[in-house]
Every structure is written in structure tokens, then in C-alpha cells.
Amino acid sequence: MAQIIDGKLISLQIQEEIAAEVKTIKANNGKIPHLAAILVGNDGASETYVGAKVKACEKIGFKSTLVRLSETTTDQELIYFIEGLNADADIDGYIVQLPLPKHMDEQKIMEAIAPQKDVDGFHPQNIGRMALNLPTYLPATPYGIMQLLERYKIETVGKNCVVIGRSHIVGSPMSILMARNTNPGNCTVTMCHSRTANLKEFTLKADIIIVALGKAEFLTADMVKDGVVVIDVGITRVASSETKSGFKLLGDVKYDEVAEKSSFITPVPGGVGPMTIASLLMNTLKASKKEIYK
């Protein structure tokens, strides 16, 4: 039976480590890390995510600033605020919460963020630096997964790793990170996606499977070999009579049956999800200490 990778616990541990460092910074009259977030519009999920990020900042002693803009904001108006944050010496890093309203050009917005302050790691320069194995801000979810692999001391060198999904925020960066000459890393990576033929042929050979496609319970026990390490990124909300709220969250893995065959597995919820905030805080601390861009 698998060892459960407890993302909630690791995320809290990381937050405690950062809080201790902030205490020392304060005691030495150093600069207190300052994260800003821009939220455009009133998307319910985005409100929740940004709220959780601001709360986490407060808890660990960071300064935080929330910029709220209306649903009808234009690209130009948003870029005006972005340029303000780029020029503000007290702001170490900031995020523009995605998704943006449909009329906006997300790529153009991402490129307006100063790479030095891009703590979400979405600027093309930072993605390029990641691919070249240069110091950079890693995107939050992949960074969180790398932390889980490292802190659970999961052996990755020389392993076959299958990544399912090629999104810019999870699958693609994950495939790059697992192939890099780093630890964790040094895997032989196969990147699978919606056009992959015979997916099962690849997953059956995998020592590590990272699943990020957004289809509930997609990966089943017959698709994996014994002893596999399974990282489940998917989050799908489904109706449920078992919970008070009337819904529950499912991952991309049919958890119970795959766990039977796995050596390590992340649950949903409580696996990869909670790591996102920890990653953002780690990146903001790096920005504040000028670790990436001197």
C-alpha cells in the first residue's frame, strides 16, 4: 500500500520555515518581503485563491497588497498598474491572478510583468531560464511538486517519468524539470497529451506518473505498474450526496485502486493543491533576497 504524500503538511512546514526566516529578517531590521496581487473582475474561484494568498502572507509576516480592478478593465489599463508595480521598490514580487476576463490578452499581460518580480514564473524569460537550468522563479504547481519529491526523498535519477498533459502551467514545465540534470530530476521523460496514441503503453512502463489533464479518475489501476509513484494534479468538482456542500473534489487518478499498486501517491484534496501557496511564498522570499536576479 502506498505512502501518502501529505501536501498539506509539507506546505505548512514550508510556511513555518519562511515565517522563522521573516522573524530573523525583522530582528535584523532587514526588508520585509512584500507580495502584491492584481485581481481583475469578480470570478468566485479567483477571489478565493487570491484571498488565501493574502491570508498566507499575513500569517508568515510578509507584507501584502491587493489591487482590485473591474471586469471591464482594458489591457492598457492593466498594464498601467503593472508598470506601477514594476517601478515600486517596496514590492518584491507580484502576481496577476489568472484567468483574466475573456477580452484581455493574457500573453501580452504576462510579458509586461518585470521578470525580476514575476513570482508566478510565467514570463517567457523565466520559462526560458528554467529550460536552461538557470536560477529562476519556477511556476507554482511544478515547484510544489518538486518540493514534494525532494522532501519525501523520492528517487528520480534514471527513472522513467510519464507526464500526462502539456499545459503551460503544469505539464510542459513539469516535463522540463523532471528531465533536467538536477535532483529531483534526471528522469527519462515521456510527455503525453490528448494526441498520444496508446497512452497505456507508456504509463505501464513508468516509474513516476505526473497526471495533469483535468479528467476525473482518468488513470486507473490497469494503466500502472506495481511500485509506481503517482502525482495527481487534477481537480474536478463533481456533485455528491456524501458531503454537506453537495459536491466533492476528484483528482485525475482513480485513487483507491491506484494507491493499492503505488509506492507513493498524492491524494486529492491535500496533495499537490496546498503546495501552490507555499511555492509562491518561496518565490517571493527569493525575490526579496534578490537570489535570482542580483
Ligand code: NAD
Ligand atoms: P489544461 O486543462 O490546460 O490541459 C489539459 C491537458 O491534458 C492538455 O495538454 C491535453 O493535451 C491533455 N489531455 C486531455 N485529454 C487527454 C487524454 N485523453 N490523454 C492524454 N492527455 C490528455 O491543463 P491544466 O491547466 O494543467 O489543468 C489540469 C488539471 O489540473 C485540471 O483539473 C486543473 O484544475 C488542475 N490543476 C491543479 C492545480 C493544483 O494546484 N493542484 C494547478 C493547476 C491545475
